[in-house]
Amino acid sequence: MADDLHAQARQALDRGDPDAARDLLAKAHAASPDDAEIRELYAGLLLAHAIHLATDARDARRRDIARRKIPYDEEFQDSPEVARAFDAALAAHDAVLAVETGHEKALMMKATLLFRRDRVTGREAALAILRGLEAAHPDHKQVTFLLKKVGTPCPRCTDTGFCPYCAGRGVRTILRFERVCEKCHSDGICPVCGVL
Ligand SMILES: [Zn+2]
Numbered sequence: 001m002a003d004d005l006h007a008q009a010r011q012a013l014d015r016g017d018p019d020a021a022r023d024l025l026a027k028a029h030a031a032s033p034d035d036a037e038i039r040e041l042y043a044g045l046l047l048a049h050a051i052h053l054a055t056d057a058r059d060a061r062r063r064d065i066a067r068r069k070i071p072y073d074e075e076f077q078d079s080p081e082v083a084r085a086f087d088a089a090l091a092a093h094d095a096v097l098a099v100e101t102g103h104e105k106a107l108m109m110k111a112t113l114l115f116r117r118d119r120v121t122g123r124e125a126a127l128a129i130l131r132g133l134e135a136a137h138p139d140h141k142q143v144t145f146l147l148k149k150v151g152t153p154c155p156r157c158t159d160t161g162f163c164p165y166c167a168g169r170g171v172r173t174i175l176r177f178e179r180v181c182e183k184c185h186s187d188g189i190c191p192v193c194g195v196l
């Protein structure tokens with residue numbers, strides 16, 4: 001039965017329907033939890049979905065900032081809609097980790113997302129995940145890089161993570177004309193720390 005579902009999932013992927021493939025693999029994984037091939041494919045699809053949701057959350061925040069025209073130095077708080085988008089993205093990463101506890105990429109993405117959602121409250125949780133990864137993989141360059149980024153507050157954006165030139169809006173108003181912010185390539189992320 002698991003093999004059947006697995007085959008159907010691959011067909012769903014071939015016709016470009018990852019949502020259906022994910023559902024089929026959830027059933028296949030439940031029916032045959034020890035099948036490593038099914039688990040790996042399922043975790044991979046869950047992660048792709050999680051990354052997609054993380055991008056959605058970031059985009060929702062940027063749209064929200066642009067819409068609310070929040071001044072850069074004002075205390076920033078996500079709207080409920082944006083907060084929900086971040087929650088959904090985090091839950092999606094946890095879903096990957098429920099299938100594969102030590103999934104390196106999912107752990108790195110989750111740490112990044114916790115940090116991105118709220119640097120003040122998320123930093124310690126993000127660092128804890130990254131330190132765990134570092135202990136397991138001391139030579140992992142990306143983990144070392146993330147540890148440094150997450151562990152060092154950024155003076156350029158006063159550690160908000162937003163582009164200080166456009167206040168995270170991705171556009172600047174110059175002489176009453178709106179222009180794309182070239183400093184952050186209009187993505188609203190601090191060019192110094194914003195690799196995340
Ligand atoms: Zn900018």
Ligand SMILES: [Zn+2]
Nearest residue numbers: 154157190193
């Ligand atoms: Zn910064």
